[in-house]
Amino acid sequence: MTLTLDAPRIVTVDPLLELHGVNKSYGPVVALRNVHATVFPGEVLGIVGESGSGKSTLLRMMNLEETPDSGSYTLDLPDVDGNLFELDRFARRMLCATRIGIVYQNPHLGLLMKHSSSGNVAERLLVAGERRFAVLREKATDALAASEFPLERLDAPPIELSGGMQQRVQLAKAIALEPALLLLDEPTTGLDVSVQALVLDTLKRLQQDRKITMVIVSHDLGVIRTLADRVMVMRRGEVVEAGLADQIFQDPQHAYTQQLVHAKL
Amino acid sequence: MTPVLDIRGLTKGFTMHHLGQGFAAFDDISFAVAAGEFVLLKGANGAGKSTLLRTLYRSYLPQAGQVLFQSDHGLIDLARAADVDITHLRRTEIGFVTQFLVARPRVSAEALVAEPLRVAGVPAEEALVEARHWLRTFGVKENLWPAYPTTFSGGEQQKVNLARALIRPQKLLLLDEPTASLDANARAALVQRLADLKAQGTAMIGVFHHPGDVEHLIDRVVDLSPNAPATEDRHDVVV
Numbered sequence: 369m370t371l372t373l374d375a376p377r378i379v380t381v382d383p384l385l386e387l388h389g390v391n392k393s394y395g396p397v398v399a400l401r402n403v404h405a406t407v408f409p410g411e412v413l414g415i416v417g418e419s420g421s422g423k424s425t426l427l428r429m430m431n432l433e434e435t436p437d438s439g440s441y442t443l444d445l446p447d448v449d450g451n452l453f454e455l456d457r458f459a460r461r462m463l464c465a466t467r468i469g470i471v472y473q474n475p476h477l478g479l480l481m482k483h484s485s486s487g488n489v490a491e492r493l494l495v496a497g498e499r500r501f502a503v504l505r506e507k508a509t510d511a512l513a514a515s516e517f518p519l520e521r522l523d524a525p526p527i528e529l530s531g532g533m534q535q536r537v538q539l540a541k542a543i544a545l546e547p548a549l550l551l552l553d554e555p556t557t558g559l560d561v562s563v564q565a566l567v568l569d570t571l572k573r574l575q576q577d578r579k580i581t582m583v584i585v586s587h588d589l590g591v592i593r594t595l596a597d598r599v600m601v602m603r604r605g606e607v608v609e610a611g612l613a614d615q616i617f618q619d620p621q622h623a624y625t626q627q628l629v630h631a632k633l
Numbered sequence: 634m635t636p637v638l639d640i641r642g643l644t645k646g647f648t649m650h651h652l653g654q655g656f657a658a659f660d661d662i663s664f665a666v667a668a669g670e671f672v673l674l675k676g677a678n679g680a681g682k683s684t685l686l687r688t689l690y691r692s693y694l695p696q697a698g699q700v701l702f703q704s705d706h707g708l709i710d711l712a713r714a715a716d717v718d719i720t721h722l723r724r725t726e727i728g729f730v731t732q733f734l735v736a737r738p739r740v741s742a743e744a745l746v747a748e749p750l751r752v753a754g755v756p757a758e759e760a761l762v763e764a765r766h767w768l769r770t771f772g773v774k775e776n777l778w779p780a781y782p783t784t785f786s787g788g789e790q791q792k793v794n795l796a797r798a799l800i801r802p803q804k805l806l807l808l809d810e811p812t813a814s815l816d817a818n819a820r821a822a823l824v825q826r827l828a829d830l831k832a833q834g835t836a837m838i839g840v841f842h843h844p845g846d847v848e849h850l851i852d853r854v855v856d857l858s859p860n861a862p863a864t865e866d867r868h869d870v871v872v
Contacts, residue, residue: 370694376715378706378722408717565738572737576751594737597720612691612716619693623650630651 370621376408382444384409384581385430385549390439392425392605399425400436401605407549409444410579414596414613416589416628422605423585427553429453430583431470432460443467445548465495469542473554475534478541481527485537486512488526492544511544512537516570532563536570543574550574552584556591568594589629593617601625635703636665637805637836638689643698643712645681645688658684662698664855666805668834671827671850673841676857682840685857686807689838690729691719702727702805724752728803730811734794736783743768743778746796753801767796770826772818792819799826806830808839812846820846 385407392400400422407413415423428434429441432452440451445467455463464470472478479488489508498504513519517536526534535555542550555571556564568591574580575595586592592599592613599616601609601624609622620626646657659681666672674682687693689700691711700711704726709718723729736745747764751757768778771792777785782793795811808827812820824847831837831850841847 370696371713373715374710374713376717377709378704378718379715411717411720569737569739572740576748598716611694612719614692615694618687619647621648621694626650 379408381409383407384411384444385583386440386442386444387426387430388440390426390429390436390441392422392429392434392436398605400429403439403602403605403607405600405607407581407583409581411598412575412582412584412596414592414599415583415585415602416587416592416599417602418587418628420604421602423602424553425605426602427470427551427583427585430549431468431551432464443548465492466545467547468549468551469545469547470551471535471538471542471553471555473557475526475531475538478538479526479534482525484523484525485517485529485540486522488537489541489544492541496545507544508540511540514543514574515540516566530563531559532567535559535567539567539570539574543578543580546578548581550580550582552582552586554586554588555584557586557588564591571595589617601628636667637670637703638838639665639699639701640689641699641701643685643688643700644696645684645693646696658688659857662855662857666836666838668804668836669831670852671831671837671839671847673839673844673847673851673854674857675844675854680857680859682857683809686729686809686838686840690723690727690807704804724749726804728798728801728806729809730795730798730806731809732791732794732811732813734782734790734797736781736785736790736793738783739781741779742773742782742785742793745782746793746800749797749801763800764796767800768793770822771796772816772822788814788816788819791815795819795823795826799823799830802830802833803835806835806837808837808841810840810842813842824850 383406387403387405390400390403403426415426417423429436435453441453443452448463486508489511490504493504493507509519509522515536517533517540526537556567559567572595575582584595596613599611599613600607601616603624609625616625617629620629641663643662644660646655648655662685674685676682684693688695689711695712698712702709702711704722743761743764746768747760750760750763765778773789773792777789782790811823827847827850844851
């Protein structure tokens with residue numbers, strides 16, 4: 369038995385991101401069932417759950433890589449109206465390139481591995497219409513510096529870089545256009561612990577200095593605890609519980625969340 | 634005078650699904666705290682003192698009752714306030730002090746202490762100057778300021794934690810045994826800081842293993858032991 373929470377009264381700005389009643393099935397497999405999500409400007413939302421819980425599918429929908437069977441998606445941004453799932457392919461691509469940044473667990477998904485690192489970042493700027501070489505170079509360098517990428521390696525292709533460095537190139541590409549929304553899909557999974565700490569620290573710094581709204585998906589509860597203000601717990605395509613990060617970890621309500629939290633080392 | 638915090642009929646228990654059972658932490662707690670007032674929570678281990686503090690901070694979800702907080706934005710019930718509102722209040726008006734530092738990899742002691750000010754919009758340089766002042770006050774050696782507290786001893790970590798938790802004056806401060814295992818100098822610095830904050834009007838609710846440390850600050854004692862009288866004046870209480 370718990371109390372039902374009120375609508376926000378102090379924070380009166382509209383949410384930046386809202387998902388309503390999102391459903392998705394792949395044949396007989398239900399990937400998402402009636403998912404609602406709200407993220408306020410400057411907030412970091414963590415999504416946790418085991419493999420197959422639908423958390424990565426949900427993130428791909430936020431990046432408009434997939435459309436659901438039903439449901440709506442809105443971003444409260446100037447010149448962005450209506451249900452984003454209904455945009456045509458061109459408008460969708462433009463919105464993603466200019467307003468949404470994403471970092472994948474697998475750098476191959478986000479980068480051209482044999483092009484230079486600065487070129488990878490500049491490509492994002494090109495898509496948005498920038499054509500002046502000096503500006504491209506300068507902005508790409510700025511974004512890489514903000515991601516704490518070593519600038520003497522600007523021209524190195526990602527394929528020659530370590531995993532941690534590849535994630536920094538992805539991050540630089542994601543933030544080059546100062547997106548309203550940064551999506552992170554297991555950004556530190558597979559990195560060794562010391563490199564993981566560096567990437568987390570960079571993300572935390574970006575969050576503080578730039579107030580970027582973030583959604584981070586991870587099965588690593590430590591990562592979520594470090595970064596997220598609020599946490600959504602998913603299981604079999606459904607949101608079983610959502611709340612303040614410390615509340616989810618210290619006073620989980622749902623049986624599944626209790627199991628998950630107690631399984632952490 | 635309107636109290637800063639008015640707790641009415643607050644009830645908290647836990648359900649442990651894997652055991653298929655629940656247990657009550659406390660039941661039907663009511664008391665109020667005014668600006669500049671210091672309330673000591675009393676009761677044996679397991680009486681629910683820390684649980685009450687965490688429930689007020691909303692790390693725990695209450696099951697019934699109200700926690701009416703007089704915020705800068707008007708009266709708000711912390712038991713039912715939206716998560717974003719709670720996050721906002723924690724950044725601006727409500728502080729929580731424990732004895733444990735939550736260190737983050739590769740973040741220096743001074744950056745960790747400055748963080749609450751940075752979040753509140755204080756410029757980096759100014760926040761750092763203030764952070765160093767509090768690290769010095771709590772007796773953290775200067776050569777440790779730029780170091781990462783993950784490797785500090787328990788005592789040093791605790792001092793960093795106090796500096797961080799108390800750097801920013803709050804309207805309501807929840808204290809969960811902040812003096813445990815502190816050395817005498819740090820304890821004196823802490824008591825002085827609490828006295829100053831109290832004089833500035835901060836309302837405080839605290840749990841102390843050795844309430845003697847803060848004896849002269851205590852205005853009232855609330856006993857959480859089963860069957861205890863609801864609240865008592867401090868004069869008739871042996872602390």
